[in-house]
Amino acid sequence: MGLEVVLPTGEVVRTGSKCIKDVVGYNLTELFVGSEGALDVITKAVIKVVPKPEARRTMTATFSTLEKAAEAVKAVYATGVRPAMLEFLDRISVEAIVKSTSFEATPEEGALLLMEVDGAEAALDSDVLKIQKACEGYDCITFRKAETETDREELWKARRALSFALTEISNQWENDDISVPIARIPQMIRKLDEITERHNIIIANFGHYGDGNIHIGMTIGKGGRPFPMVAKDEVIKAVVEIEGRIAAEHDIGCVKAHNLHWNIDAPTLAMMRSFKKLLAPKDILNPGKVMPREV
The missing domain is CATH 3.30.70.2190 (Alpha-Beta Plaits)
Known part of the structure; x- marks a missing residue:
């Protein structure tokens, strides 16, 4: 519900409050929580505790x-x-x-x-x-x-x-974490089946149906040939085609930073870069995370 954060400049910023409803100012809490530590260090948090069900x-x-x-x-x-x-x-x-x-x-x-x-x-x-x-x-x-x-x-x-348990099939998996609109999960599963057949690989799907989050494990099994990395790109492209997101709960990090533009258009990316330059001008916190570095 609220945060105390320290910016890379040393400034202390407080967001949100203990109030259930609060629309005072911009929603900076979400911005800092979603920054993967690239904009701030969280030093305090106001948490709403949910009662244990009967x-x-x-x-x-x-x-x-x-x-x-x-x-x-x-x-x-x-x-x-x-x-x-x-x-x-x-x-x-x-x-x-x-x-x-x-x-x-x-x-x-x-x-x-x-x-x-x-x-x-x-x-x-x-x-x-x-x-x-x-x-x-x-x-x-x-x-x-x-x-x-x-x-x-x-x-x-x-x-x-x-x-x-999946290590019984293979000890080398290419994993992914995606999110799609709940109604389109069957469509995404069909696309994954097509990728499976096209590249002769094994794909295990599991996750949280209630929020559209699919965890994907891809492998060639215990065979000797290299894993076709193009299959991983095809999964991400399929996600975008059905208005899904390339990361659900495991964040963007460094691995998917170069794919960010598949979900976020140029003006929005430019705005995000401006936020980062304002709050973390020297890129000293988690450098390279979330936002792809400009060359």
Whole structure:
């Protein structure tokens, strides 16, 4: 809700407040939070703490394809229920956790949704039933509810084990982190399938369906040929084509700085450069991060 930051010049700047609603001046809080440390050092932060929910319910639903899972998500949202968490895993990801954990799935289960609702105890059973009916309307293969806290932890344990589980397929992955409009996730998955076939590679898709964030892992498996880096560029181009963003939660850093212009037009980039010259004229904090360096 607010910050105290020190600029590279040594000036101390305070933004925001403890008020829930505050439109006094420009929203500098977002600017500094999103700068990846290239504009400031944060020394204090005003945080709004969210109360722990009274209760929660965790469930999984499996489908033959990720596209059917995507249709089920639309149906879930149409019920008015908004899951607190909504994760998805594709076939490659499901197979990986089956091999590496106690999680069980049959070969026809090619996509998995991991969902959680929270709130008042009295309302949750109704929410779960609505979600179950929505999923069953799109050829849901299995629908499982965590009956105990131990069951819940086992489900999340399998999800958290995914990155390690993927090393069973390959120990060399080209990873990406993208964001697309939620309604276009199926379209993005189809584009990724096309890239998979075109370059004869393996792509694992998983992430946070509820906010359109897809984590992409690309590899050639345990073969000997080099990974075709052009495939990585094609993924980014496909994201831009459907009005997505080339970074969701893992930031731009140095790796994607040269791709920034794919999402941001020239006048906006020029404005961002002017902000940086004003606040960090010598580029001494995290140099080269976010903004590509001018040659």
